Amino acid sequence: MDRSSPTARDGRTERRFAPRTLPDQVAEELGAEIVSGRRKAGARLVEIDLAQEFGVSRGPIREAIRILERRRLVELLPRRGAYIKPVSLKSVADLFNVRTALSTLAVRTMATAPVESYIDTLARRCDELKAQVDVDDPIAFARTTTRAVKTIARGSGNELLVELLTDLANQTVWTMIWKSPLDYQTRDIRLASADLMAATLKAIRQRKPNAAVTHFGQLLEGDRDRALATLSQIRGEAFDLSALIHADESGVALQALAARPA
The missing domain is CATH 1.10.10.10 (Winged helix-like DNA-binding domain superfamily/Winged helix DNA-binding domain)
Structure with a gap:
């Protein structure tokens, strides 16, 4: 199946699929x-x-x-x-917020008592992000960022948390979010995001969980806000960020769930 040529349906140019089923x-x-x-x-x-x-x-x-x-x-x-089924911007925001709550728990845990081998892996991801700042490929940058988030989850040593994040990706719209470039569309945004990931890594190495949560939270919330703003433009729908449910409001329940013994 080749969907890489322009389509008459909406005039956009299709990308070739990755080698998947x-x-x-x-x-x-x-x-x-x-x-x-x-x-x-x-x-x-x-x-x-x-x-x-x-x-x-x-x-x-x-x-x-x-x-x-x-x-x-x-x-x-x-x-x-x-x-x-209806997919509202609110439901997409909820998805980002749940991911943020789980991921900030992961980074706090990793900065407190990390699985050491994943610190080196995260450092490689940071190097990859730095190398991609000047490359005009938002989707590739997003994929590397996603791999870095997964590395932090695994580096926390909390297997249930890893399972929850994996289930979140597999069972919701998450795998569709980065199909089109919703974020990282300018060099300045990519640079700021790469710097925040590097700052997160530094805080983990220094065993400073509060700093790690601050930097990582800023990165993930920026992802959410830019992706939702772009998606609202594509869909032609009004978007009120202040009306969304923030991750910190649902974080207590989510952290209690993720911290349960497997």
């Missing part, structure tokens, strides 16, 4: 269009139409729809078919 590729493309608002809530996903659109058989389409159901983007109704 066909259903995953279809699910990522459809999911990105649902999150961006190009496919509207309530619309029915018709297998035969999608098969023709993507140039594949109905089998991969059927499995892609199941993937989207697990990610809470599609609802399967008995004898009626698959329908797109």
Whole structure:
């Protein structure tokens, strides 16, 4: 399946898929269009139409729809078919806030009692981010940032926390968020983000958990605010950041959950 050529549907230029399974590729493309608002809530996903659109058989389409159901983007109704679920900017903000709450717990734990081998891994991620500052590839920068966040989670030594973050990525719209460049679109933003990650690493090395949380929290909240602002423009929807639920308001319950013994 080649979706890399310009499409007549909306005039945008498609990127080639990474080497993943066909259903995953279809699910990522459809999911990105649902999150961006190009496919509207309530619309029915018709297998035969999608098969023709993507140039594949109905089998991969059927499995892609199941993937989207697990990610809470599609609802399967008995004898009626698959329908797109509403994805509000508020729900996307909630996703970022939950990720921030779990991730700041991870960085606090790592800065207090780290798994030492992951400090070296995080240092490599910081070097990669620094090297990508001058490269105009927001999606690549976002992926490296995501890998750094995962490194911090693993470096905390809290296996349940790692599982929760992994489940968050696999079961929600998270894997769709960076399909289109929602953040890191300028050198200044990439530089500021790389500096915050480097400051987080320094605080971890110095065993300063409060400083690590401050720097890492600023990085993640900046990610959230810029991604939501860009997404609101793409979707043509009003966006009021002050009305969102902040991570610190839900952090106590989330930290208690993540700190439970496995």
